[in-house]
Amino acid sequence: MAGKFYGLGVGPGDPGLITLKAFRILEEVDTLCVPRSSSDRDSLALQVVTGLTGKKYQRLELSFPMSRERTVLEESWAAAGEEVARKVRRGHRVAFVTIGDPMFYSTFGYVLRHLRSCHPDLEVETVPGVTAMSACASLSGVPLAEGEESLAVLPAVYGLDQLEDVLKRFDNVVLMKVNKKVEEVAELLEKLGMKNRAVYFSRCGYGDQYVTADLDSLKGRRLDYMSLLIIKKRGFSGNTGGETGGLTG
Numbered sequence: 210m211a212g213k214f215y216g217l218g219v220g221p222g223d224p225g226l227i228t229l230k231a232f233r234i235l236e237e238v239d240t241l242c243v244p245r246s247s248s249d250r251d252s253l254a255l256q257v258v259t260g261l262t263g264k265k266y267q268r269l270e271l272s273f274p275m276s277r278e279r280t281v282l283e284e285s286w287a288a289a290g291e292e293v294a295r296k297v298r299r300g301h302r303v304a305f306v307t308i309g310d311p312m313f314y315s316t317f318g319y320v321l322r323h324l325r326s327c328h329p330d331l332e333v334e335t336v337p338g339v340t341a342m343s344a345c346a347s348l349s350g351v352p353l354a355e356g357e358e359s360l361a362v363l364p365a366v367y368g369l370d371q372l373e374d375v376l377k378r379f380d381n382v383v384l385m386k387v388n389k390k391v392e393e394v395a396e397l398l399e400k401l402g403m404k405n406r407a408v409y410f411s412r413c414g415y416g417d418q419y420v421t422a423d424l425d426s427l428k429g430r431r432l433d434y435m436s437l438l439i440i441k442k443r444g445f446s447g448n449t450g451g452e453t454g455g456l457t458g
């Protein structure tokens with residue numbers, strides 16, 4: 210069998226949200242990429258698939274330093290791409306499993322870009338997954354966007370001025386990687402009279418998932434990286450109060 214590289218989205222945490230296609234590919238591949246960084250969160254996707262197929266996989270360790278320096282990051286993506294290419298050229302079927310969707314804020318995209326430019330002959334397939342924001346919207350019971358409404362998605366690296374501008378221009382806003390920003394975002398929402406228009410979701414789909422519309426209750430807490438905030442100008446009227454479990458830290 211010829212080698213092939215897969216980017217597999219496995220959903221935000223609940224193994225029931227893995228697609229049939231991703232599951233079938235997990236049964237076929239022999240190697241799983243294991244991202245290594247100074248935090249263990251990159252391996253969460255592996256935890257989601259562990260035990261699903263009952264297969265023993267070879268592991269391809271890829272190192273991604275937690276750095277903001279572009280050159281350091283680019284070197285790590287290129288090195289990871291080279292590791293993958295070597296393995297695939299030896300005939301292996303290698304899967305890079307990602308939380309949510311592989312084409313949405315995932316390291317997979319950087320590795321893919323390297324392969325496309327330096328190894329364009331290698332066979333690659335990307336399988337989409339359920340994004341975390343979709344799962345959180347389902348949990349809230351309120352659609353992310355409807356009809357003519359607009360939707361903006363921001364990572365954590367926004368300035369508050371930028372966020373204020375986005376909040377004025379968009380009907381709905383999703384803040385990814387929000388754990389370290391919740392307090393300042395809450396202050397801004399208060400200033401704009403929108404505090405009761407936001408819902409915080411932590412570890413959606415895990416046993417300890419948590420959802421709350423009371424942003425003040427999050428003050429001073431160490432919040433989990435797997436958390437996001439949905440802000441809806443027209444407000445929520447779904448399931449937004451202390452779903453299950455508690456917050457970490």
Ligand SMILES: C[S@@+](CC[C@H](N)C(=O)[O-])C[C@H]1O[C@@H](n2cnc3c(N)ncnc32)[C@H](O)[C@@H]1O
Pocket residue numbers: 221222307308309310311313314315339340341342345384385386387410411412413414415434435436437
């Ligand atoms: C690197 S991004 C990965 C996004 C992912 N590829 C997707 O499609 O949703 C990580 C961020 O996704 C969000 N996230 C991922 N899983 C989540 C979950 N189970 N509950 C809440 N937020 C989650 C958090 O905002 C987290 O900081």
